[in-house]
Amino acid sequence: MPDALDAFRLDGKVAVITGAGSGIGRAAAELYAAVGAKVVLADYDGRVEEVAGAIGPAATAIRMDLTEADAPQRLAEAAERVGPVDIWVNCAGTVVYTPICDVPREGYRKVMNINLDAVFWCCAAIAPLMRERKRGSIINVSSNAADDAAPSLAAYAASKGAVNSLTRVLARELGPDGIRVNALAPGFIVTPMTVPDSMQGKEREDFLAHHSSRSPMGITGTPADMAHALLYLASDAGKFMTGQVLRVNGGSSMR
Secondary structure, eight states, X not given: OOOTTGGGOOTTXXXXXXXXXXXXXXXXXXXXXXXXXXXXXXXXXXXXXXXXXXXXXXEEEEXXXXXXXXXXXXXXXXXXXXXXXXXXXXXXXXXXXXXXXXXXXXXXHHHHIIIIIHHHHHHHHHHHHHHXXXXXXXEEEOOGGGTSOOTTOHHHHHHHHHHHHHHHHHHXXXXXXXXXXXXXXXXXXXXXXXXXXXXXXXXXXXXXXXXXXXXXXXXXBOHHHHHHHHHHHHSGGGTXXXXXXXXXXXXXXXX
């Protein structure tokens, strides 16, 4: 009888993870490698090289800015030199906490460039290659903010709502070619992006307490929580899952 956990193994698979220098992307890269995948880590930050070094020979670091016009295509071509890409996780993201009346155009454009445009063009770059092989899993990291009307997150929420719509369209478009497309919508996750190192002491305690209070269980999430959900979506355990927004948020939003 096969081991029940075999469906979660990624032996022999190649996975690309953007935004892998920290937070959710790093946790996913570490977990994917631990269950057998070769991982290609992309980030604009030099930390991605440190992460790859810590993972070991299964990891390849590629430092690039995915908002550059040709970057998604270059990333796909570089990843294919590691091996045929089976899994692509669009995890790179940024946020601007600003009321809409005060959002600068450059701030809005930065959010859209990273959170939406880079996701769109990364999907466009890898889809033809997956189509040739009639298999693949694309996972776009969205956010609870797409459902939850939080003040001062207009640009961020708009970008993530668009990612959810893009995910559903691509699931229809690419499904006949054996490609699954899903989104992961995290709730509040403690990462360097959401809780900067500069936030210390009582300010940090109060901030985390506020976000914990929004969950019926009184908790916030961790990158590891999201990595396990991303493993489900990437692996054969999730082979009947496509076109879905998987909301892993501690119950802060229920849909």
